[in-house]
Amino acid sequence: xxTVISTRGLQKHFGRTIALDGLDFSVEAGEIHGFLGPNGAGxxxxxxILLGLARATGGEATLFGRDPWTDAADLHRxxxxxxxxxxxxxxxxxGEAIDLLTRLRGGMTDKTAYRERKERLLEVFQLDxxxxxxxxxxxxxxxxxxxxxxxxxxxxxxxxxxxSGLDPLMEQVFNREIDRVxxxxxxxxxxxxxxxxxxELCERVTIIRAGEVVESGTLAExxxxxxxxxxxxxxxxxxxxxxxxxxxxxxxxxxxxxxxTVDSDRVADFLPDLGRLGVQxxxxxxxxxxxxxxxxxxxxxxxxxxEARA
Amino acid sequence: xxxLLVLLRQRIRRDRLQLALWILGTALLAYAxxxxxxxxxxxxxxRREILGVAIATRTIxxxxxxxxxxxxxxxAFFLLFAWLALMGGLMSTFLAVRHTRKEEEExxxxxxxxxxxxxxxxxxxxxxxxxxxxxxxxxxxxxxxxANGLDATGSMVWGAAITVSGIAFxxxxxxxxxxxxxxxxxxxxxxxxxxxxxxxxxxxxxAGTPSDDLLHVTPAWPSWLSPIGYGQFTGAYVxxxxxPLLIPLAFAAALIGLVxxxxxxxxxxxxxxxxxxxxxxxxxxxxxxxxxxxxxxxxILLSWTAGGIATGLLATSLSSVVDQAATDAPQILDTLRRxxxxxxxxxxxxxxxxxxxxxxxxxCCAVQVGIRARQEEAHGTAExxxxxxxxxxxxxxxxxxVGVIVIVIVLAASALAGIAGAGTAADPESLIPNVxxxxxxxxxxxxxxxxxxxxxxxxxxxxxxxVGWTVVGVAAILGVWGPILQAxxxxxxxxxxxxxxxxxxxxxxxxxxxxxxxIGLAAGAVAVWSMRRRELASGG
Numbered sequence: 001x002x003t004v005i006s007t008r009g010l011q012k013h014f015g016r017t018i019a020l021d022g023l024d025f026s027v028e029a030g031e032i033h034g035f036l037g038p039n040g041a042g043x044x045x046x047x048x049i050l051l052g053l054a055r056a057t058g059g060e061a062t063l064f065g066r067d068p069w070t071d072a073a074d075l076h077r078x079x080x081x082x083x084x085x086x087x088x089x090x091x092x093x094x095g096e097a098i099d100l101l102t103r104l105r106g107g108m109t110d111k112t113a114y115r116e117r118k119e120r121l122l123e124v125f126q127l128d129x130x131x132x133x134x135x136x137x138x139x140x141x142x143x144x145x146x147x148x149x150x151x152x153x154x155x156x157x158x159x160x161x162x163x164s165g166l167d168p169l170m171e172q173v174f175n176r177e178i179d180r181v182x183x184x185x186x187x188x189x190x191x192x193x194x195x196x197x198x199x200e201l202c203e204r205v206t207i208i209r210a211g212e213v214v215e216s217g218t219l220a221e222x223x224x225x226x227x228x229x230x231x232x233x234x235x236x237x238x239x240x241x242x243x244x245x246x247x248x249x250x251x252x253x254x255x256x257x258x259x260x261t262v263d264s265d266r267v268a269d270f271l272p273d274l275g276r277l278g279v280q281x282x283x284x285x286x287x288x289x290x291x292x293x294x295x296x297x298x299x300x301x302x303x304x305x306x307e308a309r310a
Numbered sequence: 311x312x313x314l315l316v317l318l319r320q321r322i323r324r325d326r327l328q329l330a331l332w333i334l335g336t337a338l339l340a341y342a343x344x345x346x347x348x349x350x351x352x353x354x355x356x357r358r359e360i361l362g363v364a365i366a367t368r369t370i371x372x373x374x375x376x377x378x379x380x381x382x383x384x385x386a387f388f389l390l391f392a393w394l395a396l397m398g399g400l401m402s403t404f405l406a407v408r409h410t411r412k413e414e415e416e417x418x419x420x421x422x423x424x425x426x427x428x429x430x431x432x433x434x435x436x437x438x439x440x441x442x443x444x445x446x447x448x449x450x451x452x453x454x455x456x457a458n459g460l461d462a463t464g465s466m467v468w469g470a471a472i473t474v475s476g477i478a479f480x481x482x483x484x485x486x487x488x489x490x491x492x493x494x495x496x497x498x499x500x501x502x503x504x505x506x507x508x509x510x511x512x513x514x515x516x517a518g519t520p521s522d523d524l525l526h527v528t529p530a531w532p533s534w535l536s537p538i539g540y541g542q543f544t545g546a547y548v549x550x551x552x553x554p555l556l557i558p559l560a561f562a563a564a565l566i567g568l569v570x571x572x573x574x575x576x577x578x579x580x581x582x583x584x585x586x587x588x589x590x591x592x593x594x595x596x597x598x599x600x601x602x603x604x605x606x607x608x609x610i611l612l613s614w615t616a617g618g619i620a621t622g623l624l625a626t627s628l629s630s631v632v633d634q635a636a637t638d639a640p641q642i643l644d645t646l647r648r649x650x651x652x653x654x655x656x657x658x659x660x661x662x663x664x665x666x667x668x669x670x671x672x673x674c675c676a677v678q679v680g681i682r683a684r685q686e687e688a689h690g691t692a693e694x695x696x697x698x699x700x701x702x703x704x705x706x707x708x709x710x711x712v713g714v715i716v717i718v719i720v721l722a723a724s725a726l727a728g729i730a731g732a733g734t735a736a737d738p739e740s741l742i743p744n745v746x747x748x749x750x751x752x753x754x755x756x757x758x759x760x761x762x763x764x765x766x767x768x769x770x771x772x773x774x775x776x777v778g779w780t781v782v783g784v785a786a787i788l789g790v791w792g793p794i795l796q797a798x799x800x801x802x803x804x805x806x807x808x809x810x811x812x813x814x815x816x817x818x819x820x821x822x823x824x825x826x827x828x829i830g831l832a833a834g835a836v837a838v839w840s841m842r843r844r845e846l847a848s849g850g
Contacts, residue, residue, distance in 0.1 A: 051697055054845045073701035081697040087690030089606070090492070092596075093588025097694075100596045104698035108597075129590045134415075134492070145694070 002029045002065075004156055004187045005050060009059035012045050012211075019045045021211040022059065027189055027204075032182050034198030034205035035191040042211040043191040044084050047160050050189075051081055063156070077106060080149035084160035084191070086141040088133030094144040095129030098151065107152025114151060121147040124173050139165035150177050157181060157188045163197060175201060195226075196286055220265075226287035227261035230270065232279035234258045245273055257281075313427045317435035321409055322442075329443050332401040337450035339787075340394055344386050344458045346797070357385055362524045369624070369660060372512030376542045377520075377527045383464045383547025386455070391468065391546070395538040396508045398447050398476040402440055403500035406483025409436040412493035414579050423578050433484065433573055437566055440480030448473030464547030471541035474555040474562075478537035479504055481562035481569070488572045491581040498613060505617075511539035537561070599700040600708045604715075606686070607679050611716045614675035618668050618720040622727030622749075625664030626657075626741055657741060661728070661748050662812045669752030669810055670786045672720040673759040677778045679713040680763030684774035690848055702841040706764065710834050713760040717753060725749035747813035754826035755806040759785070761833025768840040771847040 005027040012020040020042045027033040037043050048054040049061050052072025061068055063075050088097050098118060107114060122129055125143045136144065142165045149157060157178075163171050178188060178201050192198050198205055199219060206216040215222055227249060234256050242258055243251065247269070251260040262270055264287060274282065322329075351357050357380040364370040365377060375392045378384040410433060413419040423429045452469030456462050482503050486496040514533025520526070533539030543554035572582060595601045683706065686692040696702060728745035732738040763778040770777070788797060789807025802808050809822030 048846070053693060053696055055843075072696070073699045073704075076697060076699040079697070081694075083690065083693055083697070085690060087694070089691055092592075093590065095590040096588060096592040096596060099592030100602060101694060101698060103592070103597045104599060104602075104695060104700055106699060130587045132588050 003027070003062075004029050004031075005033075005061075005063060005189060006065075007046070007050075007059065007061045010046065010049065010056055010061050011058035012042070012049060012054065013057045019211055020049075020056075020059075023208065023211060023213055025206040025208075025213050025216055027187060029187050030182070030185055031204055032178065032188045032190065032202045034202035035189055035208070036193065036195065036198055036205055037191075037208040038193055041208045043193075043208065044160055045211075046208075047084075047158055047189070047191060051076070051079070051158065078155040080105070080152065080154035080157045082142070082145040082149050082157075082159045082162050084164075086138075086145040088136065088141050088144060090132065090134035092133050093130050094127060094133065094136060094140070094147075097133060097144055098129065098148045101148040102152050105152050105154075118147065118151045121150055121177075124176075125170065137165070139167065139170070142166060143170070146174065146177070150181065153181075153184065153186070155186055157186060157190075159188065160191045161193070162190070163192070171197070199286070226264045228264045228267050228287055229259060229261050229283075229285040230267075230274070231257050231259040231283045231285070232274070233281040235280070238277055238279075241277055245270070314431055314435055314438075317422075317427060317432055318438055321435055321439040325405065325408075325439070325443075329401070329405070329446075332397070333443070333447045333450050336394055336397045336401075336447060337454040339397075340390060340451050341454035341457060342797075343390055344455065344460070347386055347389055348382065348458070351385065354380055358525065361385075361388075365520045365524050365527060368516040369663070371515040371518075371527070372509070372624075374515075375511075376515050376518070376529055376533075377525060378545055378548050379525050381547060383455075383460045384545075386458075386460065387464075387468060387542075387546045391471070391542060392508060392511060392538055394451060395472055395475045395541055396504065398444065398472050399479040399504035399507060399538070400501065401447065402444060402476045402479035403483035403486075403504055404497065405440050405443060406436060406480045407487050407493050407496045407500060409439065410484060411487035411490060411496045411581075414487075415491070415493050417579075420578055429578055430570065430573055433569065436484065437480070440483075441477055444473045444476030444480065447476060461547055463550055467544050467546040467550050467552060470552060471544045471546065471555060474558050475507075475537040475541045478558040478562045478565075479507075481565035484569045485565050488569055488576070489582045491583070495583075502613075507536040507538050510536040511542060514539055515542075599695055599705060600711070602695065603682075603708045603712045606682055607712050607716060610675060610678045610682065611719060614671050614678075614716070615720050615723045617671045618724035619727040621664055621668050621671065622724035622745075623731040625661050625668075625731065626728045626745060627731035658744055658813065661741070661744050665724070665728075665745070665748035665752060666790050666807060666810060668721065668724040668749065669755055669807060670782070670790060671724075672717045672752055673756045673782050673786075673807075675716045675720050676713045676756050676760035677763045677782045679709060679716055680760060680767055681775050681778050683709040683764070684767050684771060687771065687846060687848060693846060693848060696846060702844070702846075703838060706768070706841045707838045710760065710764060710838055713764075713834075714757070717756040717760065721749045721752055721756075744813055747811075747818055751811040751813060751818070751820075751823060754823040754830060755810045757830025758806045758826050758833065759830075761830045761837065764837035765833050768837040768844055 003026050005025075007023050007025055010020050010023040011018075023042065023046060035043055035046070045054065049056050050063055050068050052068040052070075052075070055069050064078065066075060068075055088094070092100070102108060102114060102118075121127075125147055127140060127143045127147060131140070133141070133144075142162065146162060149159070163174055166174060178190070182188060188201075190198065190202060202219065204216070204218050205222060207214050207222075234253050239253075245260075247262055247266060248260040249262065251258070253259075267284065351360060361377050361380065364374060371377070373392075375388045375390075377388050410419075413422070413432070419432065422432055448469035448471075451472055452465045455465035455468060479500070483496070483500045486499045486503075487493075489499070490496040510532045511529070514529040514531065514536070515527060517530040517532065518527040519530070521528075529539065529542070533542065537558040540554045540558045544551055576582070595605050683692075686695075692705070696705060725746055728749070729742050732741040732745065759782050762781060763774065766777045767774045785805040785807055788802050789805030789810075792802040792805065792808070806826055809826055811818050811820050811823045
């Protein structure tokens with residue numbers, strides 16, 4: 001396995017603001033890597049450094065083992081990039097922007113193949129290529145950038161919150177495209193602030209917060225960090241039996257429903273017990289990134305809550 | 311009513327610095343220029359002479375006004391009114407578009423329209439804001455004139471004429487905002503209209519009928535098409551007649567009525583001239599980053615080239631008129647010789663003045679190319695391009711090359727237009743080398759402005775747009791209008807335009823040109839080279 005992305009002690013300061021404070025993470029070839037963090041954690045800054053659009057204040061970042069700042073243009077032959085906030089030329093149509101970006105990436109060598117790929121992508125993403133850039137909504141601008149990214153094969157796809165403007169149907173289309181490029185052996189770096197989205201696609205994730213990595217590993221490894229919420233209709237007759245279940249946390253009875261959380265890697269253990277109780281209206285909600293942060297890294301939030309309670 | 315006041319206060323607050331600079335700056339310019347005029351042309355004989363020259367050459371009238379005698383007030387009005395009205399016009403149309411189409415384009419107008427303020431009230435607030443700004447401009451100019459010891463009544467008439475022509479331009483700005491989908495489209499049509507208003511009254515003055523004493527001119531009909539022309543008809547300090555101002559006021563009222571009618575029936579964000587659907591695939595030009603830079607700058611190039619062609623045509627075609635006037639009245643020829651210098655012929659002096667204007671147009675075009683690079687960066691589209699295999703250094707280098715090309719095209723087009731216009735001159739063949747030299751002489755100064763704008767882009771990206779326009783604007787005022795406005799020599803010398811070689815009498819001193827060529831190339835090279843270390847500065 002070769003390392004495609006690697007950072008060591010990566011630092012980025014904007015004046016006095018410290019955006020990245022010693023970031024270490026790596027992505028291996030062929031991996032779909034989730035890059036998670038709340039807004040303002042430093043995800044986009046990291047991505048921009050990896051693409052040579054911004055320069056690291058300190059530390060080291062390499063892309064395919066080379067320096068992304070000095071070798072930017074050369075490295076970009078192997079990279080497809082979708083920025084977090086896609087801007088298009090207001091006077092050019094989406095189709096023109098896609099063709100332009102493809103040509104700049106050198107993806108026009110086989111015109112027929114490119115045209116077929118482009119037509120297929122326009123079809124599946126349901127994008128009208130004749131609209132002018134200024135007339136597209138945020139979601140459609142994102143689709144333009146995605147079609148441009150997927151229309152030319154790349155070794156590495158860097159996607160900064162690519163689904164934030166897409167509807168659920170389009171998210172499925174997007175997931176299929178990611179599966180497709182992954183099957184072809186490409187590496188994908190997918191940033192997001194939504195844990196479930198990353199869970200569906202990624203084998204490994206890196207979670208950052210305030211410019212530092214807080215967790216990195218496979219999803220199975222991170223499972224212990226999270227708790228899944230289980231809820232069902234409250235039946236007073238079974239109250240005692242529910243309370244006796246082992247391993248539950250935060251049990252509450254609220255608006256006629258029982259809610260509690262269990263460690264995510266132990267959800268299956270509970271199912272027989274719940275079956276014996278014959279619970280009605282059962283829901284099992286996977287943990288969100290917000291839950292994870294509140295539970296494990298809520299050190300800064302906690303005092304605020306205390307104050308609120310006081 | 312409270313909502314209207316809220317919207318109005320928001321406009322005033324947002325514009326306070328910008329409008330204060332426009333208004334006080336213009337008033338200060340008026341004050342300083344008039345002091346200078348009085349110290350230079352204090353003597354009655356000097357004024358008679360300069361009016362005689364202006365009326366004889368006609369073209370000088372294009373850039374000044376309607377001669378109306380040699381009294382202090384009337385003489386100042388002749389020299390400065392049209393210029394101040396031009397400044398007020400630009401202030402007014404930018405104001406109108408900024409608060410209407412620009413807001414719609416950015417989506418902010420939608421947030422306002424969704425409140426009880428609705429779609430129409432913001433436009434009403436903009437009309438009031440524009441009227442107030444122009445009243446303030448007229449008032450401060452009148453005060454500047456009175457402070458110079460000019461008669462109060464005439465000064466108030468002058469101020470009123472500035473206010474009214476400004477209001478007409480506000481109305482026109484609002485109208486263009488209804489027409490176009492983008493603020494860029496609206497701004498370019500309104501700026502064209504303001505410049506056309508200035509030039510139409512200029513042509514009216516130049517083609518007017520002079521009186522026997524060569525101190526007065528009755529403007530020809532083109533002046534009747536221009537709000538600035540009606541301002542001149544007031545004859546401040548002499549006739550003091552406010553009735554001509556009723557026509558631009560009626561024009562403004564009709565146009566504003568039309569604006570409200572259009573706004574009442576159209577959708578929020580829509581425009582009268584619909585944006586067309588684009589093509590599904592990119593054309594051959596859009597196949598490289600250079601092609602992209604070129605495509606992004608072609609609209610800019612076209613508009614400045616049109617200006618260059620018009621100026622070039624005027625330069626030589628009007629010179630035949632001058633020649634005619636000089637032949638008809640030999641005593642005028644003597645006056646001209648004394649005023650312009652015996653070395654230069656009348657035609658040469660003419661061509662030199664007009665091609666210095668062409669130089670400003672080409673420099674503006676080059677500055678706008680540099681600004682385009684910044685807009686690409688701030689908008690985020692540069693990030694898309696630099697995310698592909700385009701190196702940073704090459705990206706800016708391509709903008710520099712496009713800048714050089716647009717300068718050459720504007721200058722070449724104006725030279726060709728000048729040659730085409732020379733057909734009517736007495737001796738066309740002798741005029742052609744003169745035109746070619748005069749056009750080529752503008753290249754170095756233009757390269758300086760291109761280099762400066764890219765330097766600002768490289769080192770203080772967020773200031774690119776403001777500094778780029780300010781530098782070229784101030785330099786144009788100092789270098790070309792500075793001598794007319796009697797600015798001190800050291801101040802004029804700060805402007806690159808002042809160092810452009812002037813072909814005259816068969817001898818041209820190219821020293822200034824070579825220096826500026828070196829400075830321009832060096833500035834461009836430093837800017838491009840600095841991209842090695844510069845990261846993308848998006849936003850702001």
